[in-house]
Amino acid sequence: MTALEFNYQLTGLKENLERFALSLTSNLEDAKDLLQETFVKAISYRDKFEDNTNLKAWTFTIMKNTFINNYRRAIKANTTFDNTDDLYYLNLNQESGLEGPDSKISTKEIEKSIDKLEEEFKVPFLMHTQGYKYKEIAEKLDLKIGTVKSRIFFTRKKLMHSLHDYST
Secondary structure, X not given: OOHHHHHHHHHHOHHHHHHHHHHHHOOHHHHHHHHHHHHHHHHHOHHXXXXXXXXXXXXXXXXXXXXXXXXXXXXXXXXXXXXXXXXHHHHOOOOOOOOOHHHHHHHHHHHHHHHOOOHHHHHHHHHHHOOOOHHHHHHHHOOOHXXXXXXXXXXXXXHHHHOHHHOO
């Protein structure tokens, strides 16, 4: 495929790419930027495109990957690096420090509901909330991993049911 044919077919995909970009970004200006970046990459890497393959799919993949990479880059840019010796900035409480009356009641009610659970459900659930992985819980309690997963799942269901009044 010549460069002229490639560019002609690529510009024929503009409307489809615009709609896809808008669906990814939910913002018209960002969608236009993404479309432009996709066109630039497609033209730059034209030699990577194999003739008699699906140009539309190839271009959509470029757009999707570009969007994902831009998203990851934006997230990384918002990451806080704390180089202080005691990690002062990371450990700084971002909230006002005051608990609202609702949160105290909810915390107490959640703890009561957990305490009412049978041990076989309570122990794996508490271990999971403390950060243990399913495999670690299974090994410590001498259970199969599927049993651990189902007990945690059913415990969540039980807690949601018993705390239904607080979900509104």
